Amino acid sequence: MSFMARRRALDTLPEPMPDLVPRLTTAAATKIVLVRVDGLGGVRTDALGSERHAAATPNLDRLAREGSSGLHTVVAPGVTAGSGAGHLAVFGYDPLVYELGRGELSAAGVGFPLKPGDVAARVNFCTLDANGVIADRRAGRISTEVNIGLTERLRDIRLPGVEVLVEPVKEHRFVLVLRGAGLGGRLSETDPQTLGTPPLPVRALEPSSERTADLVNRFVAEARQRLTDAAPANMVLLRGFDQLPALPRFPEIFGLRAAAIAAYPMYRGLAKLVGMEVLKTGSGFADEVATLRQHWEGYDYFFVHYKDTDKAGEDGDFDAKVSALERFDAFVPEIRALGPDVIVVSGDHASPSVLASHGWQPVPVLLWSRYCGADPVKAFSERACAAGTLGVMPAQHLMPLVMANALRLTKYGA
Amino acid sequence: MSFMARRRALDTLPEPMPDLVPRLTTAAATKIVLVRVDGLGGVRTDALGSERHAAATPNLDRLAREGSSGLHTVVAPGVTAGSGAGHLAVFGYDPLVYELGRGELSAAGVGFPLKPGDVAARVNFCTLDANGVIADRRAGRISTEVNIGLTERLRDIRLPGVEVLVEPVKEHRFVLVLRGAGLGGRLSETDPQTLGTPPLPVRALEPSSERTADLVNRFVAEARQRLTDAAPANMVLLRGFDQLPALPRFPEIFGLRAAAIAAYPMYRGLAKLVGMEVLKTGSGFADEVATLRQHWEGYDYFFVHYKDTDKAGEDGDFDAKVSALERFDAFVPEIRALGPDVIVVSGDHASPSVLASHGWQPVPVLLWSRYCGADPVKAFSERACAAGTLGVMPAQHLMPLVMANALRLTKYGA
Numbered sequence: 168m169s170f171m172a173r174r175r176a177l178d179t180l181p182e183p184m185p186d187l188v189p190r191l192t193t194a195a196a197t198k199i200v201l202v203r204v205d206g207l208g209g210v211r212t213d214a215l216g217s218e219r220h221a222a223a224t225p226n227l228d229r230l231a232r233e234g235s236s237g238l239h240t241v242v243a244p245g246v247t248a249g250s251g252a253g254h255l256a257v258f259g260y261d262p263l264v265y266e267l268g269r270g271e272l273s274a275a276g277v278g279f280p281l282k283p284g285d286v287a288a289r290v291n292f293c294t295l296d297a298n299g300v301i302a303d304r305r306a307g308r309i310s311t312e313v314n315i316g317l318t319e320r321l322r323d324i325r326l327p328g329v330e331v332l333v334e335p336v337k338e339h340r341f342v343l344v345l346r347g348a349g350l351g352g353r354l355s356e357t358d359p360q361t362l363g364t365p366p367l368p369v370r371a372l373e374p375s376s377e378r379t380a381d382l383v384n385r386f387v388a389e390a391r392q393r394l395t396d397a398a399p400a401n402m403v404l405l406r407g408f409d410q411l412p413a414l415p416r417f418p419e420i421f422g423l424r425a426a427a428i429a430a431y432p433m434y435r436g437l438a439k440l441v442g443m444e445v446l447k448t449g450s451g452f453a454d455e456v457a458t459l460r461q462h463w464e465g466y467d468y469f470f471v472h473y474k475d476t477d478k479a480g481e482d483g484d485f486d487a488k489v490s491a492l493e494r495f496d497a498f499v500p501e502i503r504a505l506g507p508d509v510i511v512v513s514g515d516h517a518s519p520s521v522l523a524s525h526g527w528q529p530v531p532v533l534l535w536s537r538y539c540g541a542d543p544v545k546a547f548s549e550r551a552c553a554a555g556t557l558g559v560m561p562a563q564h565l566m567p568l569v570m571a572n573a574l575r576l577t578k579y580g581a
Numbered sequence: 582m583s584f585m586a587r588r589r590a591l592d593t594l595p596e597p598m599p600d601l602v603p604r605l606t607t608a609a610a611t612k613i614v615l616v617r618v619d620g621l622g623g624v625r626t627d628a629l630g631s632e633r634h635a636a637a638t639p640n641l642d643r644l645a646r647e648g649s650s651g652l653h654t655v656v657a658p659g660v661t662a663g664s665g666a667g668h669l670a671v672f673g674y675d676p677l678v679y680e681l682g683r684g685e686l687s688a689a690g691v692g693f694p695l696k697p698g699d700v701a702a703r704v705n706f707c708t709l710d711a712n713g714v715i716a717d718r719r720a721g722r723i724s725t726e727v728n729i730g731l732t733e734r735l736r737d738i739r740l741p742g743v744e745v746l747v748e749p750v751k752e753h754r755f756v757l758v759l760r761g762a763g764l765g766g767r768l769s770e771t772d773p774q775t776l777g778t779p780p781l782p783v784r785a786l787e788p789s790s791e792r793t794a795d796l797v798n799r800f801v802a803e804a805r806q807r808l809t810d811a812a813p814a815n816m817v818l819l820r821g822f823d824q825l826p827a828l829p830r831f832p833e834i835f836g837l838r839a840a841a842i843a844a845y846p847m848y849r850g851l852a853k854l855v856g857m858e859v860l861k862t863g864s865g866f867a868d869e870v871a872t873l874r875q876h877w878e879g880y881d882y883f884f885v886h887y888k889d890t891d892k893a894g895e896d897g898d899f900d901a902k903v904s905a906l907e908r909f910d911a912f913v914p915e916i917r918a919l920g921p922d923v924i925v926v927s928g929d930h931a932s933p934s935v936l937a938s939h940g941w942q943p944v945p946v947l948l949w950s951r952y953c954g955a956d957p958v959k960a961f962s963e964r965a966c967a968a969g970t971l972g973v974m975p976a977q978h979l980m981p982l983v984m985a986n987a988l989r990l991t992k993y994g995a
Contacts, residue, residue: 245981247991248993250994266994521951553972559970559971
């Protein structure tokens with residue numbers, strides 16, 4: 168028996184989704200609220216403990232006292248998750264099985280409705296000099312208004328057998344999406360990452376992407392012609408090609424009418440990728456909670472995104488993160504007042520202020536329901552959660568637990 | 582592709598290495614010290630608790646207070662690890678994927694530099710009587726000096742297409758290694774394990790080992806001729822055939838200049854198998870720490886082996902194990918004074934004195950760095966470590982965590 172065959176025979180921590188869960192899903196009238204506190208995890212920076220310990224969060228602590236707690240890893244132990252991987256994991260998808268690339272994330276970030284099989288790339292406008300070599304990789308960071316005008320010129324480029332979709336982002340950046348049958352996303356980048364050389368042609372990194380490479384090169388040639396008079400934005404550089412995998416649809420896997428409430432476009436985009444309905448909301452968390460209340464009757468599952476913690480963590484601002492946690496805590500009673508059957512508070516990845524970036528540290532998670540079981544945890548902090556009955560678990564195991572607590576999974580086996 | 586097929590194709594959650602980690606590895610100037618306290622784990626035997634609880638280890642307790650802790654299993658829950666499996670696991674290799682056999686361990690134990698594809702066997706000199714049947718399976722336990730003289734006679738046996746390598750061990754034992762292309766290690770043993778019968782011929786247990794079986798039988802025939810006058814050591818018995826798998830090289834997988842410091846040859850041999858540089862050191866742990874200090878600038882990662890705990894555990898000597906732990910503890914400040922960025926203290930397997938052998942019990946592990954995260958653990962003991970943020974984890978997940986804490990892994994996903 169080969170090593171890998173042996174390992175597989177033993178592989179006894181199977182992924183419960185999407186093979187097992189849909190088989191066990193059953194109907195119920197229960198309501199689930201999952202709040203993603205972005206970048207929730209912190210680490211001890213000084214005598215104060217982590218941000219979680221420094222923050223006064225009486226409402227979260229009460230939920231922890233009444234519920235069960237633990238820590239979850241996101242991708243794998245020691246591996247820091249990007250936002251796409253972090254969100255997919257907490258939605259129940261193994262991020263090593265369903266990988267999202269930069270092109271897809273950029274598209275999600277502008278709320279672009281990607282479909283499975285779409286090939287997406289991040290594109291910069293750039294400047295070529297009279298000799299055709301790159302003089303500025305960002306075209307002098309043209310304004311978003313200029314960008315919108317120029318992408319308008321590219322929008323009706325036609326390529327044989329595929330749809331060409333162009334969507335402006337900010338300043339010099341836009342997203343290119345090719346849609347059609349038989350595309351491949353394994354493509355080299357055109358940005359040589361240096362000045363004074365011409366852009367590179369796109370090459371296929373595997374045979375199934377050869378036709379797509381050819382199409383992208385045609386797009387670039389046509390874009391160059393249409394931008395001749397548009398200096399400093401007279402050319403494009405393409406990076407981060409990816410093809411959207413066929414993601415099982417969240418509402419079907421879990422049998423839930425699922426809604427996403429997020430002020431930031433990126434998180435709305437990620438929710439849309441897995442088939443959730445994205446609800447219109449305002450720009451702050453108070454708006455999100457109002458949206459939750461307004462749509463309470465219409466859905467079974469609400470994904471609610473809280474951004475401020477991640478921003479403070481990424482800025483390396485300990486005090487701001489503490490304050491963001493405390494502001495979030497104050498909204499908890501309003502959410503409880505709606506009468507959810509299951510409340511989950513977790514994060515998509517750690518953003519410890521001591522790192523001023525995403526971190527690999529396991530993230531506190533709290534699951535509250537009538538049925539979640541006894542637990543010694545009395546406060547919602549990393550240190551306290553380590554002793555919880557959820558243990559240290561992969562984030563993608565959370566959704567089956569949520570479903571069980573919502574009495575939405577039947578028994579396995581007789 | 583079905584979900585399970587994809588899961589198997591990636592098969593990365595049980596083992597983030599070697600697929601995922603090399604993809605994420607990045608350069609840094611950080612230094613890592615991993616101390617393997619051999620046979621660290623004990624079990625509670627009475628009111629004293631385990632050896633770990635009875636020992637006074639203020640320096641380890643301080644590391645545990647400042648760092649994160651947990652317990653790790655080695656092969657799988659309930660499975661007792663041999664030294665080879667235990668070491669591979671803590672080096673980041675799944676011991677179920679990379680299996681080391683007894684022949685290989687014996688070769689490593691005498692510091693023999695095995696190469697992938699080598700077939701190794703443990704050999705005993707034995708005594709045949711006038712009828713050609715075994716009279717003594719250990720040749721009266723001849724002295725090591727006699728052994729060295731006799732293996733000298735066998736060293737220049739020549740076989741077609743392979744190198745024959747012979748290395749004395751202790752008393753009546755030596756190691757035989759065949760090196761060359763196309764060998765196979767699936768061979769039956771020649772030791773019938775009883776007296777009064779002749780040695781068995783070697784048989785191939787699968788077709789790809791047939792040529793090797795033939796070569797080994799030729800070696801045995803030739804050895805018998807050369808030993809005719811050497812009674813009581815007038816024949817050889819071969820056991821524990823194995824072929825060294827192609828082990829990914831540790832320095833390349835992790836992008837680390839890796840050094841091993843171990844007084845015992847077995848552990849130097851294991852480190853050499855995975856490609857670490859083995860540093861010359863003395864016979865005690867004080868020598869090892871001096872070697873660490875001397876080579877501090879030259880490497881990124883140091884594996885330092887502490888043996889006394891295992892020896893005491895295997896002897897069933899509770900007090901000796903307590904004392905060995907306390908002696909180790911006294912060296913911790915010297916190691917810290919070197920200024921490592923990451924310190925790990927763990928074991929390769931439990932050796933509870935109540936068992937007087939290796940045990941399956943999970944082993945305490947402690948990971949200290951600036952970024953390791955908050956943790957309630959205040960002492961380095963099995964009982965305290967159970968509440969740590971590392972949880973109960975497979976040992977092979979440790980290296981990715983170490984790499985993350987050394988800021989040597991980039992983010993996964995956009």
